[in-house]
Amino acid sequence: MRDLRPWRRRRLRCSLKLVVARIVVLGGGTGGTLAANRLRRQFGDHAEITVVDQDDRHIYQPGLLFVPFGLAHADEIVRPRSRQLHDGIAFRRCAIDRVEITDNTVHLADGTILPYDVLVVATGATLVPEETEGLTGPGWIEKVFTFYSLEGAAALADALAAFDGGRLVVNVIDMPIKCPVAPLEFCFLADWYFHERGIRDRVQITYVTPLDGAFTKPVASRQLSGMLAEKGIDLITEFNTGEVDGVGGRLVGYDGREVSFDVAVVVPLHGGADYIGRSPGLGDELNFVPTDEHTLQCKVAPNVFVIGDAANVPASKAGSVTHFEGETVVENVRRHLAGEPLVDGFDGHANCFIETGFHKALLIDFNYDTEPLPGHYPSAVGLPLLKESRLNHLGKLMFQWFYWHSLLPGRDIPGVGSSMPTAGKHPVDATPAGKD
Numbered sequence: 545m546r547d548l549r550p551w552r553r554r555r556l557r558c559s560l561k562l563v564v565a566r567i568v569v570l571g572g573g574t575g576g577t578l579a580a581n582r583l584r585r586q587f588g589d590h591a592e593i594t595v596v597d598q599d600d601r602h603i604y605q606p607g608l609l610f611v612p613f614g615l616a617h618a619d620e621i622v623r624p625r626s627r628q629l630h631d632g633i634a635f636r637r638c639a640i641d642r643v644e645i646t647d648n649t650v651h652l653a654d655g656t657i658l659p660y661d662v663l664v665v666a667t668g669a670t671l672v673p674e675e676t677e678g679l680t681g682p683g684w685i686e687k688v689f690t691f692y693s694l695e696g697a698a699a700l701a702d703a704l705a706a707f708d709g710g711r712l713v714v715n716v717i718d719m720p721i722k723c724p725v726a727p728l729e730f731c732f733l734a735d736w737y738f739h740e741r742g743i744r745d746r747v748q749i750t751y752v753t754p755l756d757g758a759f760t761k762p763v764a765s766r767q768l769s770g771m772l773a774e775k776g777i778d779l780i781t782e783f784n785t786g787e788v789d790g791v792g793g794r795l796v797g798y799d800g801r802e803v804s805f806d807v808a809v810v811v812p813l814h815g816g817a818d819y820i821g822r823s824p825g826l827g828d829e830l831n832f833v834p835t836d837e838h839t840l841q842c843k844v845a846p847n848v849f850v851i852g853d854a855a856n857v858p859a860s861k862a863g864s865v866t867h868f869e870g871e872t873v874v875e876n877v878r879r880h881l882a883g884e885p886l887v888d889g890f891d892g893h894a895n896c897f898i899e900t901g902f903h904k905a906l907l908i909d910f911n912y913d914t915e916p917l918p919g920h921y922p923s924a925v926g927l928p929l930l931k932e933s934r935l936n937h938l939g940k941l942m943f944q945w946f947y948w949h950s951l952l953p954g955r956d957i958p959g960v961g962s963s964m965p966t967a968g969k970h971p972v973d974a975t976p977a978g979k980d
């Protein structure tokens with residue numbers, strides 16, 4: 545297993561060739577903030593660290609799930625970005641116009657040019673609802689909503705409160721999306737919410753996904769499909785939405801199938817940040833950055849490292865993944881500046897609490913090579929994996945505290961390493977039901 549601890553203990557100062565390295569971090573969200581804070585601790589005054597973001601509103605995005613159900617208020621999940629950064633880190637509030645990787649400069653929208661020795665790209669994934677025909681047309685934020693933005697989640701809270709029966713459709717337009725379990729959690733919470741209001745029998749809930757099951761990984765998918773069925777939530781798979789007709793209340797698939805709704809909750813297409821498309825050679829066709837999946841070094845520029853949703857690595861786009869990547873990114877920035885070989889430190893580790901309603905949640909833990917399995921996390925004794933429990937629900941609620949006080953400051957969470965633990969996991973047959 546990759547153990548990063550000895551590197552952390554090693555002092556940088558003796559091996560660093562540059563006296564003061566200029567490190568620019570693009571994006572002050574989950575990855576940019578935790579990377580900048582870890583870099584500051586690693587380098588002290590031996591690096592000049594600048595974080596750039598277009599606004600000063602850091603949203604705790606997992607909290608967006610709770611807003612539509614009145615379980616959190618929009619104000620409670622937002623804090624100023626600049627206040628999450630350690631002393632000694634400069635914060636520039638400005639949109640990024642482009643990066644020129646050939647001359648190591650970042651060009652800001654106000655005309656400022658920031659030269660860098662090392663660049664850390666942490667500009668995440670962006671919603672592009674306008675890419676789907678009709679989605680932002682008539683009916684948008686009236687009958688068609690998303691909880692993937694703060695404004696959308698708040699508007700949906702009002703719409704759900706006024707909803708007293710009919711067809712509620714939850715639709716993922718296409719992958720990749722941030723937190724692929726969040727739309728499923730939305731379905732489970734909707735089931736709970738309408739039960740609480742005493743109108744569950746008047747609401748038909750349907751989950752419409754482009755995947756061939758409820759989730760991407762077979763064992764978890766089987767379990768989650770079973771839970772949808774138990775809760776009376778219909779599942780429509782392999783549906784590729786070509787058009788959203790907000791006025792007529794229809795999702796129209798590319799294959800001609802249609803799904804009717806009274807209220808639709810849509811997870812729009814995602815892409816990388818638009819400045820990546822304006823930065824020659826930096827991004828792929830979706831504006832994500834080609835990145836080595838283990839070292840997190842950009843494949844087109846050796847002094848560029850990528851953390852979080854902005855990378856095109858085959859890991860989930862999740863805050864937990866971003867957190868687990870932090871250690872490798874910071875260590876490899878150090879090694880790059882010191883002229884040492886990089887370390888293959890990141891194993892694709894992801895873990896997610898899946899809120900299932902009625903004060904319970906499921907926990908999944910996996911990496912590039914191992915799919916979510918039953919057992920316990922982080923070792924033989926711990927939180928139950930792939931099993932609903934109140935303990936996991938409490939874990940999900942407590943995570944917000946950890947996010948602001950441990951994850952963003954770049955501290956390690958006790959007992960939770962960055963590589964996926966194998967102790968406590970039980971291998972099972974991953975063959976999908978009905979297949980050899």
Ligand SMILES: Cc1cc2nc3c(=O)[nH]c(=O)nc-3n(C[C@H](O)[C@H](O)[C@H](O)COP(=O)(O)OP(=O)(O)OC[C@H]3O[C@@H](n4cnc5c(N)ncnc54)[C@H](O)[C@@H]3O)c2cc1C
Nearest residue numbers: 571573574575598605606640667668723852853862863864
């Ligand atoms: C509804 C929802 C629920 C979620 N639930 C969970 C969960 O339960 N568990 C989990 O692990 N993850 C969850 N996530 C995912 C998690 O929030 C993200 O994966 C994580 O925040 C990614 O961090 P990041 O740093 O890559 O991107 P972000 O935190 O999104 O930060 C990107 C930053 O880049 C800035 N930026 C972008 N473009 C520009 C530009 N041109 N100029 C200047 N600044 C720019 C943005 O303003 C933003 O601050 C959820 C996400 C959503 C939407």
